[in-house]
Amino acid sequence: MRVLIVGCGYAGLAVGLELVKQGHEVSGLRRSAIGQDELKDAGLQPLVADITKPEQLARLPVPFDWVVNMVSSSKGGSEEYREVYLQGTRNLIEWLTPTPLRKFVYTSSTSVYGQSDGSVVKESSPTTPESATSRLLVETEKLLVDAARTNKFPSAILRVAGIYGPGRGHLFQQYLKNEARIAGQGQRLINMIHRDDLSSAVIAALKDARPGEVYNAVDDEPVAQIHFFRWLSETLGKNMPPFASEAENATRKRGLTNKKVSNRRLRTELGCTLKYPTFRQGYTAEILRLDQAGLLEIELEPR
Ligand SMILES: NC(=O)c1ccc[n+]([C@@H]2O[C@H](COP(=O)([O-])OP(=O)(O)OC[C@H]3O[C@@H](n4cnc5c(N)ncnc54)[C@H](OP(=O)(O)O)[C@@H]3O)[C@@H](O)[C@H]2O)c1
DSSP states (O other): OEEEEESOSHHHHHHHHHHHHTTOEEEEEESSSTTHHHHHHTTOEEEEOOTTOHHHHTTSOOOOSEEEEOOOOTTOOHHHHIIIIIIHHHHHHHHHTTSOOOEEEEEEEGGGOOOOSOEEEOTTSOOOOSSHHHHHHHHHHHHHHHHHHHHOOOEEEEEEOEEEBTTBOHHHHHHHTTOOOBOTTSOOEEOEEEHHHHHHHHHHHHHHOOTTOEEEEOOSOOEEHHHHHHHHHHHHTOOOOOBOOHHHHHHHOTTOOOEEEOOHHHHHTSOOOOSSSSHHHHHHHHHHHHHHTTOOOOOOOOO
């Protein structure tokens, strides 16, 4: 297949590498030309365009059989989200609609679930998040579902949990730097997926996802923050992080969600098997990698 990975960053590059290994012809698109060598070394054809600018898309070499939209707004606010996710996706649909596209996969986020009661959420659960940025992701999904239903645009959606893997994982890195704090009583649930399992999920969706359908991309075990830190603490022989102050908790509280995201559909309908079914396998691999590279600097805090 001729494949285009739009937003070929941390997770996109892993998808590209795997597809190249499987014998596909893969192009990776970024907004800037920085990092082109990284794409070339991985066997991908580097492309540069800003998806918020239709005239730049028009210059790219269509057609593609499979397209994955993995752009990320790099944590911006509502304006960036509106531009990059909503308008960017609209531009991609318009650009690709006249082409013989077979599948389009968009990596949305589990942040579209606003549930804060610790309940299990599946793809049919309500998506009414409090945060303005997550509501823009819901709008982006709607655009793709409508395009699939009304124009037969072959799009499917993956709702992706927090991505971790080599060199990534926000709480883990904060913990290593002694900057982590346990929020509240530490009971808030974290939903995660290892980068390599996300890569498998994207490829499974390219092959087997049904247009207009949504699949959660998350591992088997949502974990309470305090249990995550306890496991790290025992594994690394390092103190638990301190609890956040009342003032810190008060500023963080608004819009925080708390839910168990189900991956049943990913496993049963896309047949995806996870290499790292829980954070324990995934972070064991990362800790080993860091240790073998001499990068695991544990600074034990005085108690
Ligand atoms: N990270 C998470 O925990 C998480 C959680 C849920 C969902 N997701 C979703 O998963 C996907 C992959 O995330 P990631 O962490 O791998 O992202 P990433 O490393 O930040 O990479 C994003 C890529 O998007 C490109 N990009 C940004 N704006 C663009 C634009 N206007 N036009 C063209 N390319 C643009 C960037 O190119 P430049 O580097 O050249 O700017 C970069 O290559 C994203 O869709 C993200 O929203 C991520």
